[in-house]
Amino acid sequence: MNAAEQPLLPLCRRLRDARRAKGMTQSELAGQVGCQQSAISMLEAGRMEALARPTVEKMAALLGVDLDTEPARDALPSATGSGRGFCPNGDCPSNVPFAIGGELIFWPRRQPVEGGRHCAFCGEVLERVCRQCGAPATEGACCATCGTPRVPPPPLGDSDLDHWAETRRRCIADWRALHAQ
Ligand SMILES: [Zn+2]
Ligand SMILES: [Zn+2]
Structure with missing residues (x-):
């Protein structure tokens, strides 16, 4: 109502x-x-x-x-990103891939780092700063300061990137649906 x-x-x-x-x-x-x-x-x-x-x-x-x-959530630790990190593993379901302009860009889901610095999805150590320039990792697929992508793409050989990203997004959606229960 x-x-x-x-x-x-x-x-x-x-x-x-x-x-x-x-x-x-x-x-x-x-x-x-x-x-x-x-x-x-x-x-x-x-x-x-x-x-x-x-x-x-x-x-x-x-x-x-x-x-x-989206939608706005309350009680987030801070808007600066200091209390949240991202997983640097391109194969992790916390990172959603998109093929843009012939490259793979990963959109990381930021995770709280309190109570353990490891990714809740794959166990990788979470990163909180840009590996290139050291700026704090805020939102976005790339560093807001230097533009370096947060997540290095895994080696894919000759794969069709669009197809790979699309298949991967479907797997991630299924995976999240299962784990949301
Ligand atoms: Zn992970
Ligand atoms: Zn940077």
């Missing part, structure tokens, strides 16, 4: 602001995520159903917008 709780800034607004901050047009963004410019326009106007969720995730990864904060 109650309306859903409104986060401070709706996702559509944050995506739009992030795109503008990067100096990208809707058409450029549409080209990179593989959708129509009109869909981006609708999405930014608040019609989230204009794009399929995987496309929204790809867009968020590209723009450095954290989908994990």
Whole structure:
């Protein structure tokens, strides 16, 4: 009966602001995520159903917008990222891959580091800073300071990256569905 709780800034607004901050047009963004410019326009106007969720995730990864904060959650340790880390393992289900411009980019799910510094999914030691420049790891697939991807891609040989990423995302969705029980 109650309306859903409104986060401070709706996702559509944050995506739009992030795109503008990067100096990208809707058409450029549409080209990179593989959708129509009109869909981006609708999405930014608040019609989230204009794009399929995987496309929204790809867009968020590209723009450095954290989908994990959607909807807004309370009681997060801090917004600076100091209390959360990410898993540097490309094969870990906490990292969602996207094939963008011929490379694999991983969107890490940040995890709380209190009570153990290890990834809850694969046991790898969580990282809290950029391995390239040492800046604290905040949200996003790449370091906000130097642009280095958080998660190095695993060696894939001649694999079709798009196909690999898509298959992988499906596995991760299944895996999470199982573990959410
Ligand atoms: Zn992991
Ligand atoms: Zn960096």
